[in-house]
Amino acid sequence: MRSDVREGVQIYIMSDIKPNFTHLAKQFDCDPRTVKRYYENDFPSKKQERKKRPSKLDPFRSIIQENVSLGCSAASIYGFIKKKGYQGKDSIVRAYCSQLREVHVQKTTIRVETQPGLSxxxxxxxxxxxxxxxxxxxxxxxxxxxxxxxxxxxxxxxxxxxxxx
Known part of the structure; x- marks a missing residue:
């Protein structure tokens, strides 16, 4: 968000005067629609959430969760559920499996320091x-x-x- 445009428009909002959007746009070096958006308090704040629609993966989620907990790879799970009637692609299965897997914590390596000539x-x-x-x-x-x-x-x-x- 541009604070300079917002501050310039605030003067007109507080005075309850409709500004010349084109003139202000030239002053702030931006598009007149941007100035109008700031004047109407229609700031681009958050992305609109999309409607949830059913996934091809939904009927197979329990099978995938079982197999991931057993340690199966995403490729083997994809082959298994494809035989069961899954119509989607393997990339969706891989992405879902990566969400389910626990984060592997790498073990720290302790470096053994020795004196010269000992080992x-x-x-x-x-x-x-x-x-x-x-x-x-x-x-x-x-x-x-x-x-x-x-x-x-x-x-x-x-x-x-x-x-x-």
Whole structure:
């Protein structure tokens, strides 16, 4: 809402004089209909509520609530109620299921701080297969060593070229 237009029109309202809307609109650099709306106290305040109409989902709401409480996905619920005669789209089912699901609270991660040289993590991966752009196959082994204090990584990769006929 524009307070400058409202204040300019208030003078005319208090004096009970009908203003020249076009003149005021030029003064406030807006449309004459805007000035008229402010004069008639017809401010655009709230959106009009739409009438509630029945949804295609209404007959299936209890089934959906049951399945969501069991932990089923929206896609599986959609397939299930479609077999039961549901005529709507999957997006409506997904939106309704997201409203029903509880908000998952992520668990906080407690970071363990150690003194320098006291701990490290070691990981070893074997037989990882990679392909280059020409389609050549490489089999690699990976050694990863992470220091606990500084979180620095040491990675050692062993590459074996394999050919399969």
């Amino acid at each position: 490290a993590q070691v990981d070893w991966k074997e037989d990882l297969v990679l392909y280059n752009r020409s389609g050549e196959r490489f089999q690699i082994n990976l050694f990863l060593y992470v220091l606990g204090f500084s979180r620095w990584d040491f990675i050692f990769i062993v590459v074996n070229v394999c050919t399969i006929f």
